[in-house]
Amino acid sequence: MVGLVLRSPAGGGREGDTPLALKNTIRGRDIISCRDLSRGDAELIFSLTEEVVSGAARLENTLAERKIALIFVEPSTRTFQSFYVAARSLGAEVLSIHDPEVSSIAKGETLYDTMKMIEGYGADCIVLRHPARGAARFAAEVASVPVINAGSGSQEHPTQALLDVFTIKSKLGSVDGIRVGMLGDLRFSRTIPSLCYLLSNYSNVKTYFMAPPLLQVRREIELYLSERGVEYRKVVEVDEIREVMPELDVLYVTRIQKERFPDPTEYEKVKGSYVVDARLLSYGRRELGVMHPLPRVDELSPEVDKLPNAWYFEQARNGLPLRKALLYLILGEAG
Amino acid sequence: MSAESLLVRKIDWGTVLDHIPAWRADQVVRLLNLESLKRDADVSVIVLYNVPSRKLGRKDIVKLYHYMVSEEEAKILALVFPQITINYIRDWKVEKHSPGLPTEIVGKIRCPETTCITNVEREPATPRYIVMREHGVIACEYCDTLLEIERIPDFLRE
Structure with missing residues (x-):
């Protein structure tokens, strides 16, 4: 069992005693389908979410060295904004395509090429919304960094x-x-x-x-x-x-x-x-x-x-x- | 002497696919992507349609002269056409082959879901299916869409 330690430069975090003394089964993983998530995975995410809500865990600037790419090829309000605000409050740099009409996607660039390009720019994680079913799983195969499915057509969210x-x-x-x-x-x-x-x-x-x-x-x-x-x-x-x-x-x-x-x-x-x-x-x-x-x-x-x-x-x-x-x-x- | 042997002579080397349901031989040809062999001078494809059969009433036969069907192809044929008989011929000797069933099918079938990433133009996503024989379906590994096994011939890739 590896203790989950929350680092907080602001001093508000605390070391991994209960309930966060859980093995981090999520680290480095793709989040493509809920079929891939066990109850333990979900409970781990919920435990930390609860601590974020209550203020017990303050994660500000814990991802200061990281780059998170938000690639939204379909309209989104809540999902895009919450990922954007979450990434920024964690201190991460955000690369984003929010309006595909003003990106090369409008010129017919494939998802494959977009993934390769974003990864080439140093993204540590890619959050993807795409109209095609199966897009997130395909993206996860193409990219070597974790991919989070933020909506794959009518398939999953x-x-x-x-x-x-x-x-x-x-x-x-x-x-x-x-x-x-x-x-x-x-x-x-x-x-x-x-x-x-x-x-x-x-x-x-x-x-x-x-x-x-x-x-x-x-x-x-x-x-x-x-x-x-x-x-x-x-x-x-x-x-x-x-x-x-x-x-x-x-x-x-x-x-x-x-x-x-x-x-x-x-x-x-x-x-x-x-x-x-x-x-x-x-x-x-x-x-x-x-x-x-x-x-x-x-x-x-x-x-x-x-x-x-x-x-x-x-x-x-x-x-x-x-x-x-x-x-x-x-x-x-x-x- | 069977009706078949009256029509076409025996082959010394290759594969004979027998007991194909009548008028379904074209689907076998497509499933095996035999058109890709057209530059191969050694291979001949003999297709017999609607031949009398004791077992099926009527059947199709595909003879592949100088071509051995791969194990992967044999498994898919056995899945889609459960009654098919696959005979390998080597030096006139007939060897009946009973392949197992595939657990996965890669590349041969297009996804019936039009919005699947494998159907997006120019996207290099190869269709891949998990076989769920007990439910009579295959499931697209990308988009989860199910396709009934008996409908597979309708979705063969060109």
């Missing part, structure tokens, strides 16, 4: 799932045994697969996939959950949604995108059925937490913002300390 499960844990105290309803576009959402994979590390978690048939989860997710013995149920009928509401601890809402429907009238038919408002929440338990990876459009009524059930702004806030902890664990001297 592992750091979102980490902050989601961290939020659930901090709100409920435990993740084991929870009942999670996932509502909206489950087929094209990249956060849903990552969340399912990460939750599968916890015992007795049950998931309800609440979506019309066209937007139900992809088969590979069902297969993965079945192989790991994770219980799930598909909730297709709108009436069924109200029925299962009382069972839920968490309702995770994703945006339904109109462009996914081949027939616009199909969208018009279902869109109203998947709006989360105070009325729908009245069918659930008083403590039910509502989460959303944001941005939202019409699927989550602003009237929910005022209710204690609204966890989504806290969820979004957790992105910063979590990404700070993650970058530190991958690149820092700990462990």
Whole structure:
């Protein structure tokens, strides 16, 4: 067991006694899929995130000698900004492509070449968002430095799932045994697969996939959950949604995108059925937490913002300390 | 004397792929990328379509004169066409080959997911699949998309 030592020039950090006396299993690793993360990996990240939130761990300037590249080939607000602020507060130099229109990517540069170039500029870690499924895994094969998947098309978004499960844990105290309803576009959402994979590390978690048939989860997710013995149920009928509401601890809402429907009238038919408002929440338990990876459009009524059930702004806030902890664990001297 | 031998003479050296489902021989030719052999003067490819068969009713046969199918290719053929018979011929002697099943397939199949990195133009990402025989699918190692084994011939790379 290697003690995880938090270095802090400001003197606010502390040496690796509990809970951070854990082996750093994250150091130098790629973060491509939540299937690659064990419960122990996730708990290590959560432990340090908690310490960052509470102020017990101050990681400022611990990565002063490092360069972190943020390559975002798709639009992003929260993920880019939180990685940027996290990297800067850790003291790292940031190389970034945020607007592919003004980079060589617009000229048709391949991801392969972009990775080689960024690595050539001395990046110690590459954070990548890309519209193609599998882009992050490919990038990790090309680059010799750790790659963090910040969204690979509709495939995965592992750091979102980490902050989601961290939020659930901090709100409920435990993740084991929870009942999670996932509502909206489950087929094209990249956060849903990552969340399912990460939750599968916890015992007795049950998931309800609440979506019309066209937007139900992809088969590979069902297969993965079945192989790991994770219980799930598909909730297709709108009436069924109200029925299962009382069972839920968490309702995770994703945006339904109109462009996914081949027939616009199909969208018009279902869109109203998947709006989360105070009325729908009245069918659930008083403590039910509502989460959303944001941005939202019409699927989550602003009237929910005022209710204690609204966890989504806290969820979004957790992105910063979590990404700070993650970058530190991958690149820092700990462990 | 079988119908086949009436049509085409025996070969002394090469591979005979027998019991291919009728009218599927073209898929075998594509799967083996036999077109890449067109500059090889020694190799001849004889394709028989819709030959009577006791086992299958009708079948296709591909004879590869002076060409030995590799172990990797044999495994993929056995996965996609479970009834196929692979015979290696050396000096007129027939040696029936029973390959195992592949655990991974590299490069031969394009991903059915159009947004997969392996389908992005000019990106040097070679498609790679894990075989999940027990579930009847192969899974793209890059994008996780599943492809049913029986649909593999529809996604052979050109």
